Amino acid sequence: MNRTLVNIIIDLVATLLFLGMIATGYLLRFPLPPGSNKTLTLWGLSRHQWGDIHFWISLGLLAVLVIHLALHWNWIVTVIGKRCHLIKTSQPSLVRSAIWTLGVFIALCIAFGWLAQRDVKEIHQPICSSVSGKDQINIQKHDLHTAEPSTSQDKTLVWDDVYPIFVTNCLDCHGPQKHYAGFRVDHLDDFFKNDGNSSLVLPGQSSQSPLIAIISGGRADMAMTESHKLSDSEVSLITTWIDQGAK
Numbered sequence: 001m002n003r004t005l006v007n008i009i010i011d012l013v014a015t016l017l018f019l020g021m022i023a024t025g026y027l028l029r030f031p032l033p034p035g036s037n038k039t040l041t042l043w044g045l046s047r048h049q050w051g052d053i054h055f056w057i058s059l060g061l062l063a064v065l066v067i068h069l070a071l072h073w074n075w076i077v078t079v080i081g082k083r084c085h086l087i088k089t090s091q092p093s094l095v096r097s098a099i100w101t102l103g104v105f106i107a108l109c110i111a112f113g114w115l116a117q118r119d120v121k122e123i124h125q126p127i128c129s130s131v132s133g134k135d136q137i138n139i140q141k142h143d144l145h146t147a148e149p150s151t152s153q154d155k156t157l158v159w160d161d162v163y164p165i166f167v168t169n170c171l172d173c174h175g176p177q178k179h180y181a182g183f184r185v186d187h188l189d190d191f192f193k194n195d196g197n198s199s200l201v202l203p204g205q206s207s208q209s210p211l212i213a214i215i216s217g218g219r220a221d222m223a224m225t226e227s228h229k230l231s232d233s234e235v236s237l238i239t240t241w242i243d244q245g246a247k
Contacts, residue, residue: 035172
């Protein structure tokens with residue numbers, strides 16, 4: 001095949017892959033922002049699935065760039081060698097320069113991977129680090145541990161007993177950064193406010209509280225019903241909290 005045609009094809013593929021990275025990066029930043037994986041989909045794919053596509057596109061672009069460099073390796077070695085006064089012969093060793101370049105590239109990749117693995121740290125509080133100011137202070141007043149709360153019927157449950165459940169499952173869409181439907185789980189008053197509809201929580205009446213129907217998956221008419229559904233143990237704890245007065 002004509003070398004010029006090969007170069008044109010490689011350049012076109014690289015351009016398409018680069019545009020694909022820009023497009024998927026835009027989707028991951030704006031239409032599907034961080035924290036939306038369980039609540040939003042785009043064309044049938046979740047945020048994590050679009051992230052996988054973004055990853056494979058980037059690998060494809062890297063492979064095309066490697067092929068591009070290989071096809072122009074003679075020119076690259078000659079130009080860089082002359083500019084840096086590294087070439088002492090009229091016929092520089094392309095194989096040796098390629099081995100050195102590949103070795104350095106592999107070493108950098110290994111070093112980057114090792115540093116990334118070494119510096120990964122666990123976040124002990126299940127909230128976004130970008131939350132700041134007054135909202136951050138208010139949230140930190142509560143116990144945000146992820147351990148299973150006690151379900152003993154002998155204990156009178158209070159807000160601090162159920163709040164970690166809402167933080168873990170609901171804060172991304174109903175918190176300081178985003179509060180869909182004007183509702184925030186970090187504001188206790190929002191559970192009892194009446195904006196023309198029945199309050200989400202009716203103290204002492206869990207069976208009549210709309211919140212229980214929502215978190216148990218009983219609201220088939222509601223958008224993203226499955227995304228609002230909590231585990232049976234969590235629903236049981238919140239039900240007990242409501243029946244005991246929702247204090």
